Amino acid sequence: MSVDHSEALAALVGMSTGFPTVALDLVNEPMIRHWAEAMGDTNPVYFDAVAGVTAGLGGIVAPPTMLQAWSMVGLTGTLKRESSRGEKKDLENANDTMMRLLDEEGLTSVVATNCEQEYDRPLRPGERIAMRATIETISDVKKTGLGVGRFTTSLSEFFSVDESFPSDPSLRDAALAKAERVGTMRFRILKFAPQASAPAKPPRPKPALTQDNAFFFEGLNEGKLLIQRCTACATLRHPPLPACGKCESLEWDTIESKGSGEIYSFVVVHYPQVPSFDYPLPIALVALDEGTRIVANVSIDPEHIAIGQRVIARIETFDNDLSLPVFDLDTGA
Amino acid sequence: MSQRTFSSVAVGDVLPELVLPITPTLIVSGALASRDYQDVHHDKDLANERGSKDIFMNILTTNGLVGRYITDWTGPAGLLRRVDIRLGAPNYPGDTMVLTGEVITVAEDERDAAYGVVHIAVVGANDLGNHVQGTVQVSLPLKESA
Secondary structure, eight states, X not given: OOOOOHHHHHHHTTOBSSSOEEOSSOSOHHHHHHHHHHHTOOOGGGTOHHHHHHTTSSSOOOOGGGGGGGGOOHHHHHHHHHHHTTOOXXXXXXXXXXXXXXXXXXXXXXXXXXXXXXXXXXOOTTOEEEEEEEEEEEOOOEEEXXXXXXXXXXXXXXXXXXXXXXXXXXXXXXXXXXXXXXXXXXXXEEEEOOOOOOOOOOXXXXXXXXXXXXXXXXXXXXTOOEEEEETTTOOEESSOOSSOTTTOOOOEEEEEOOOEEEEEEEEEEOSSOOTXXXXXXXXXXXXXXXXXXXXXXXXXXXXXXXXXXXXXXXXXXXXXXXXXEEEEEOOOO | OXXXXXXXXXTTOXXXXXXXXXXHHHHHHHHHHTTXXXXXXXXXXXXXXXXXXXXXXXXXXXXXXXXXHHHHHHOTTOEEEEEEEEEOSXXXXXXXXXXXXXXXXXXXXXXXXXXXXXXXXXXXXXXXXXXXXXXXXXXXXXXXXX
């Protein structure tokens, strides 16, 4: 985390996240019914005044867990908020400021972790609900399973108010001081920096293709292990070279090796490790039956690889575009 | 719904489990009934764009389902006092959430002498793990009402 806004964040604790708001709708039976239907809740006290009286509640009540629903801004409010996101810093409230500071710290992801609601009493149809939200806590930076982040808790307080509740938002805090609180909600979120997922294995280094060696890799692409042969003296040579080491002729052609041979020598690389390969990494010098040697990977357990083992080549394609011979133990099967 | 009374409840009582198939209908109707129009709760394409494999249940619905689970058990006179939940694995369509609960403590209700408070530990588990776990306080009348 390169940016540290600890001080600016601490200054936000205790601040309300704007003026108190009033629910768009009074507590009402249609919204209660929609809620109860969605939840599959058949409790009759949400529909039936007689059942409410029988249960000692005096009539129909709203499901207590609807508390927050009364304060929601609805579709129009949601769309307005979405479209104005990121505009006009001077209009941001303490919550917007907190989220922006956390974003600037690199804690760009958010997940809700806890919701704690307390109900002072059931709400009845016809009640007008007002709400005030305050930033209650902002934690130090913590290590979490999701990445480093800060937990923040907001406290929402819900009040029952009457029609005299001021429409001027700046007068509402004073009015709430005299209003009856009906419930509270503490909502905790984690703002965190998503952990970078483990980097994908980089592709294997590509061979440098030259006029001399291109035939070898092109052959592998076609599924053939080609070995260079001097057309003057028929000596095989590998790796590819322009001239014959025995007779110095520049003339050559190729033969297709059957891929059979035996391990002439080998190493098992433990270090240094290149990210494209798995370690320990056995590499063998294989004496081909046709009569030259080739360096290649072997897929034999490094504990059990040995000089003199019979091996057989297969051609494996790495990273979708690099074909190379790999030698397996030849069990004669 | 029959009414449970405080005296009939003991620590260790286990609530019958509630098996809830998580359908798109449940997620969408819960989101809209709670007036939560965030697109991740009703629009699969936008949920995908935001890195979620599908739409997922909003927290208000989770609260509502936990509340329903408790009052299904208490009966109509059960008064929810407090729902304190920790959120975990998302509820995606096609999954099933199983709610289980157990009475962990019983106490007098300081707010009303005619009631006693029951604390219930609740877990809602789906295929991914615990969607929700927490505690609920619900007040039950000491006696059957007349």
